[in-house]
Amino acid sequence: MLFYDFEVFKYDWVVVITNTEYQSEEVIVNNEQALIDFYNEHKTDIWVGYNSRHYDQYILKAIICGFTPQEINEWIIVKKEPGWKFYKDFWKIQLFNFDVMTNKFRSLKQLEGFQGHDIRESSVDFTIDSELTSSQVDEVIKYCRHDVHETMHIFMETITEFESQIELLKMFNLPLKNISKTKAQLSAFILDAKQPKVPRNDEFDFSFPNTLRIDKYKEVLNFYMENKDYKKVFETEIAGVHHIFAWGGLHGARSNYYGTGCFLNIDVASYYPALMIEYGYLSRNVKNPDKFREIRDRRLEYKAAKDKRQAPLKIVINGTYGAMKDKYNGLYDPLMANNVCIGGMTLLLDLIEKLEPHCDIIQSNTDGVLVKLRHCDDYELIDDICHEWEQRTHMELEFEEFTKVIQKDVNNYIIVDADGNYKSKGSYVKHLSPLDNDLPIVNEAIVNYFVKGIDPEETIFNCKDLIKFQKIVKVSNKYDYARYGRKRMNERVFRVFASVDKNDHTLSKVKNGSSEKIPYVPERCFIENGDIKKMEVPGKLDYWWYLDLAVDRINAFLGDDK
Incomplete structure (x- = not known):
């Protein structure tokens, strides 16, 4: 089984492919023939990606068919056209592609964030109007490798989806190419x-x-x-x-x-x-x-x-x-x-x-x-x-x-x-999984209050795991960029926490020069986009912000306008 991810720039492209059977990795940069040779050696393997049904598989097929990755990338990303419409013979290329994306409204970065993983972006701008330097290529490879590993995490979290699809093919004696179907x-x-x-x-x-x-x-x-x-x-x-x-x-x-x-x-x-x-x-x-x-x-x-x-x-x-x-x-x-x-x-x-x-x-x-x-x-x-x-x-x-x-x-x-x-x-009280782990401490406080009679203050103030206080924020492409205080941010996905530190700022989204508050994000927050799975709560976390939110939601259930 192969896990893969492409990164495409104006003059360069990179693909990282991890082979789980042999625990090996293939990194290919701007080398069409090397990719074609690798594909021919592994055309009977299952290729797994995130959003690969709509993007990565067509980058691969375009290269095999003699097109540049930039052509198909512009077709899909800029023109927002489906990949299958780019070239009528794409379907002839054998590719057993399995897409682990089960929710089209969630980006890979958001799912990484929910799991407490590192969601820092590469500093290499995808719109860069020049060839990448060797150091930039190294950073893109590191970034691409990270996304491949994260795709593997998501695959394991949702492995029953894959197992069910494989079992279905066996039950009805269907060829493996049907693994690519929805x-x-x-x-x-x-x-x-x-x-x-x-x-x-x-x-x-x-x-x-x-x-x-x-x-x-x-x-x-x-x-x-x-x-x-x-x-x-x-x-x-x-x-x-x-x-x-x-x-x-x-x-x-x-x-x-x-x-x-x-x-x-x-x-x-x-x-x-x-x-x-x-x-x-x-x-x-x-x-x-x-x-x-x-x-x-x-x-x-x-x-x-x-x-x-x-x-x-x-x-x-x-x-x-x-x-x-x-x-x-x-x-x-x-x-x-x-x-x-x-x-x-x-x-x-x-x-x-x-x-x-x-x-x-x-x-x-x-x-x-x-x-x-x-x-x-x-x-x-x-x-x-x-x-x-x-x-x-x-x-x-x-x-x-x-x-x-x-x-x-x-x-x-x-x-x-x-x-x-x-x-x-409902979002306020549902059981949260590693792939939708947003403000989990608030959900826990509400459920504990109604089911066990535990005061929300007790649930919130006794918790020392930072991940339970995370709010994952995505600034969509409808907005030009995000701004933290006066600083323009390059990222689109953030992990934010309420803060009592006066040196911390507001995170907002900007469109046409006008900033707009992001819902359910505290006025003053700190951002931690690194790996936080084992991090404890810092002294500047504003416990009271989470308590106020929990109480507001409890009152929303009871119809209390206090």
């Missing part, structure tokens, strides 16, 4: 889905499920029947809760809700795939719809047996709906995508309508509803209502019991069970 592309390929030569033009000719029974909230059905504009939403009160119905889902929640008692979280199992199977809502481009059902059923068998082979099948099952809205995918069928989404929303509304007289709706979303029982012994009554809905709609419901709910809104909540275990959703 999940949606794999879904279309496995299901043998191909778009018709003549477009259907029936996107809004959807129909409601024939099992639907809506008596009270018919205005929701009228909204979809009368509206053909994806930008419009319908807002109404359902079961005493404000709801929003859109073309991508529904959500409703009691704002600033805090309650204890007997709660049931009722989710529809594998909702969208079940709708495609039971109501014929699968893309009409699929040659054999029974194959989709077979894959779904096999995955459920594996899941029940706790067999890890369920994970790759989940790729096909869950990737299908999104692909039905992608006009470049073989599964593209917007009518069926609308049938799935509208059918799912209205059937869930059907369930809410039946539950409403017998329990309190706390929140609902696209595939489930959270309710509070008025009497804890009402469980069997609710179960009977749900059973009737399951039998009629051919869907399956899953139940979880909780004893406490702390809810800011539908996207931010904590639910706690009788044993003190909890689930959370």
Whole structure:
């Protein structure tokens, strides 16, 4: 397996390639033939990069095809054109490329920052209008090598993505070249889905499920029947809760809700795939719809047996709906995508309508509803209502019991069970991973307060790990540069900490000469872009800034404007 990264300048280019099998490294600078020879020796290996699906693979292919890296770099970076459009024969070059980038809104530097790693930039300007000096080449190699090693870290953090994709290829006897495909592309390929030569033009000719029974909230059905504009939403009160119905889902929640008692979280199992199977809502481009059902059923068998082979099948099952809205995918069928989404929303509304007289709706979303029982012994009554809905709609419901709910809104909540275990959703309270580790001490303080009754001051002031106080900031290309105090910064990504030192400054972003404050960044901060994994809190850290932020967010959950 090879990990690789390109750096391209006006007159120079560098690639660093690490071979994990032999623990060796290849560094190539401005030597097209050396790269071509290396490629020919390793064309059967898997090449792994970050954003390599959209960038690095095309730099490599361009060099192999006789183009300069600068030509394709300008095409992708400056003109913002997709690499595959640059040359029609790129597809003929065998390259088993696997891209570890799972979130296109996160740069490699941001992910490095979340992990506490060194995120200092190279001092060599990528827009430099001259050939690189030998010392500049050395620095670029060091920088490029660092990014390759960081790509390896991210690969290990997300290795289940790779393992699932490899296992999927094995299950369906697919050639290794398919490792380069996205999940949606794999879904279309496995299901043998191909778009018709003549477009259907029936996107809004959807129909409601024939099992639907809506008596009270018919205005929701009228909204979809009368509206053909994806930008419009319908807002109404359902079961005493404000709801929003859109073309991508529904959500409703009691704002600033805090309650204890007997709660049931009722989710529809594998909702969208079940709708495609039971109501014929699968893309009409699929040659054999029974194959989709077979894959779904096999995955459920594996899941029940706790067999890890369920994970790759989940790729096909869950990737299908999104692909039905992608006009470049073989599964593209917007009518069926609308049938799935509208059918799912209205059937869930059907369930809410039946539950409403017998329990309190706390929140609902696209595939489930959270309710509070008025009497804890009402469980069997609710179960009977749900059973009737399951039998009629051919869907399956899953139940979880909780004893406490702390809810800011539908996207931010904590639910706690009788044993003190909890689930959370939302940037303020979610479980943070090494790849989204932003202001972790604040999340920890909020959860500790609501779940364990620990004062946020205790959580924050007792913590000595600097990484828990980090805020990772990215200044996008919409802005000209970042400024720290009066100093113009070359970097775009920063790791900042609140400071009590009067010699520290404000970090701002600048556009057309005007500076703008960066959200959730303290007025006075210090920047530490080096490796901080083992660093302890310095004396100048402003603990009170983090405490104030935690208290503000706690109050946001409670609806307290203090």
